[in-house]
Amino acid sequence: MTYPTDTPSAQPSGGRPLRMAYSPCPNDTFTFHAWAHGRVPGAPPVEVTFADIDITNGMAERGELDVLKVSYAVLPWVLDQYALLPCGGALGRGCGPLVLTREPGRDLRGATVAVPSEKSTAYLLFRLWAAATVPGGVGRITVLPFDEIMPAVRDGRVDAGLVIHEARFTYQNYGLHCLADMGEHWEATTGLPIPLGAIIARRSLGEATLKQLAESARASVRMAWDEPEASRGYVLEHAQEMDPAVADQHIGLYVNEFTADLGEDGYAAVHGLLTRAAAEGLVPAIAPDALAYP
Template sequence: MEITIGHTPDADDAFMFYGMLSGKVTSPHFTIKHVVEDIETLNKRSLKHELDVTAVSAHACAYLKDYTILRSGGSFGKGYGPIIVAKQNLDVDKLRASKIAIPGKMTSAFLLLELMIGKFDYIEMKFSDIPDAVASGKADAGLVIHEGQITYDQKNLMKLFDIGTWWRDSTGGLPVPLGVNVMSNHFGIETIKKFDEFFRESIVYGMARPNEALDYSMQYGRGQAKETIDRFVRMYVNDVTIDMGVLGEQAIRSLFQMGIEKGFVPEFDLRIA
């Protein structure tokens, strides 16, 4: 059967899908049509149930209907995660009173920052525009994701807080749940599990051939040096990506339990394959 897959123009996603989309890993059950959109666009498309399989922010799952989270393909930070940057030092109280540039209200980074500091003033923009917005003074601080977590100092910005460190210390060492992949419940759980295994094989294939997969990922590198992309991919493609396991599932459930308790997300039925 043909299925439509949405993934982001990010090197870690491309690395995961390398085996599948290059045809090096095949399945007797699925043929793939893929679309590439930034994560907040995919979050919004998933609300309309436009894609069979799609990458989404973990946060977005609180608002989705008729999707199941796959066990493979998650982006989990192990002691690190989105960061807050600014031109000058700000404590938590000053940060809360500042205008913070965010990459979207459905991103996991946004929910994590709410959990960390409470409600705050923000301005939404494309994630890649955030460092420039902070450097120019359009925003007082920025919530930075993707390779911007590595390159922010090129804009003469300083890191104020690492949300991943806060999360690790707050949860007893759980990985930071940032991105997941979901599949439509219309396919039924057996088909979902078959695709999950197919995707897992693609991730394992790429991890066994990192140079090949990295070269493929560079087309989504946004002009960054290969060394930067390599470092970013290694941050977010790890053993929890192959299968979230007990700790990954516990991290997702903890994220939503904390969010529900604080009133930041609604109560909902969480489905994990």
């Protein structure tokens, strides 16, 4: 699902606004409200496109935009063109994807599981969990937009669903049960935060611009924390009829210290995820310095 661009930007001197894409989810609109609305001093103007994570992953693989929010899982395919920025993304603790079923304790051996993308961090975490806990493995994987997964599980069209975003707070409304928390498994086996979404920028913009972009993202999230009501209308406008209380929970869980700066633990989490996934044959291996920020 894509959404029309609604954030006008003044044309910067000597060039066009940077083209930026992120999701309409509350954590992204909260984080980038100040930047998108020209409130961050010195930040490059941006033209924003709203798109769900599977769409932005594809945009990055095709090299379509300048700055994008993507899954950490897609990095091995795009790091030749894009650099990982050290801020603006989503990592945390207690915020991992969930596997939902209609019946508690359902055996997933041979089951059909709906996932939001096969190049999502959620999918990598699920595959790593399943390799350790589902003897013989699950059956068929089917990709559905994240907002269609819970209805599909409820209606019996799939046996289980891997959910992200605000589904953590609303799955009981569908009469579903949490079979497993991918974040709990990740944290228990690594001790690291859960890497979910990354902010990347085109390497061809140059080192100075990449640093400016990182500072802009960092300043934007700090302004959001300092003035949370300033972004309220923007958040709720794009939250797809989400209850405001759920939007607040979403922001509280996914916008945290790692959004302002990945830090040592954040980089270790990303490197650990991609290393483990490569060992399982889920993603290509990355070079040792591929995550380095200019």
